[in-house]
Amino acid sequence: MQKKGRQKGQENVNMAVEVISKGENRAQFLITDTHFSVVNALRRAIITGVKTIAIDDVIIYNNTSTMYDEILAHRLGLIPIKTIPELERSKKEVVFTLKEIGPKIVHSGDLKSSDPDIVPVYDDMVIVPLKLGESIDLEAKTKFGDGNEHTKFTPAHVFYHFYPKIDITKENVKNASQIAEKCPVNILEAEDGKLSVKKGQLSRCILCGACEDFAGKDIIRVSSDNKKIVFEIESWGQLSLKQIVDEALDLLMEEAEAVKESIIK
Ligand code: SF4
Structure with a gap:
């Protein structure tokens, strides 16, 4: 599921949001073609503005x-x-x-x-x-x-990170299972000496670099795609995820309108 933002005179206003996972209290979204400051504004509105x-x-x-x-x-x-x-x-x-x-x-x-x-x-x-x-x-x-x-x-724990990029340059290595064990979120796997990222798990990488530090850059390289942002939210339960995000977006819109009006005056 992907929702595209509106085009408004500028070619770069083209944000898209894709749901990676969504449960009752926890969700993970992939936001592309935006600046992290936009995503951070939403995070701050949730943390400091939602009552x-x-x-x-x-x-x-x-x-x-x-x-x-x-x-x-x-x-x-x-x-x-x-x-x-x-x-x-x-x-x-x-x-x-x-x-x-x-x-x-x-x-x-x-x-x-x-x-x-x-x-x-x-x-x-x-x-x-x-x-x-x-x-x-x-x-x-x-x-x-x-x-x-x-x-x-505060209604939720909210954070974001750039989308991970993991390049496994040598798949067949002697210590593949030891490298996989270094991953704190358990997204690496070793099968018959072959190292890989588990299917559909790449977005869970927290870019800690533990695998790269242990194995070396000649085996595995960790970097990020700064045009793609993984946004995660976990509600503490006072409000539903939808209520939290709706309320935060309304707050941002109100503030943007206030700025717009005061500049026009
Ligand atoms: S950078 Fe960290 S989280 Fe990502 S795959 Fe390597 S060890 Fe796992």
Whole structure:
């Protein structure tokens, strides 16, 4: 699947996007014929501009666990919370309560929400272990925010790299399997002394150069094609991949419009 960008007076406005892989929370795209600054703008918009819900204000009534109040509050803030963007306009406050007595391991799933739709993304994140007789009793208020304010609001892990180029100049080498074992992402294979990149796995190369360092440039050469960019995104679960990318692109468009208008004035 490949989508071409529009031609607009300039021959070089011809960006194309191809989906390499796409799951529920993780996707990898191949973006060609663009400058990395464009891709970086999208990455930054996702990391710093897309809003999510997170715990922001914790009132601790009781805490006899071994964890300091501040650390407990910090851990609560980092729990990804399912986010409904429309809720921001309604200004509805969502509050979690947590009242537990040990012995038990307190998990994110033990948080009780005032809104059944706004709950932790994962139920099994450990908050604090309680020994016999230890207890906690707290209230945690949430709010909308973005990564500019605090990284706990960031909706995804996003990064990009140039498309790898691997030239295997000598296929039949004595230590082919040792070279393949050096690859941290396991995309090289050795069969009957013949070294190759596994079919369909080239885009997963992280350009670390470990194979080249070990084998030498006369056997394997690693470089990159700077006109092709692999863009990867992994949602923390507060929002879907589509919501994250849509929202980030809207933000970029708004900012571009603002610049355009202020220059025309
Ligand atoms: S450069 Fe690194 S990731 Fe890429 S094939 Fe070589 S060892 Fe593997």
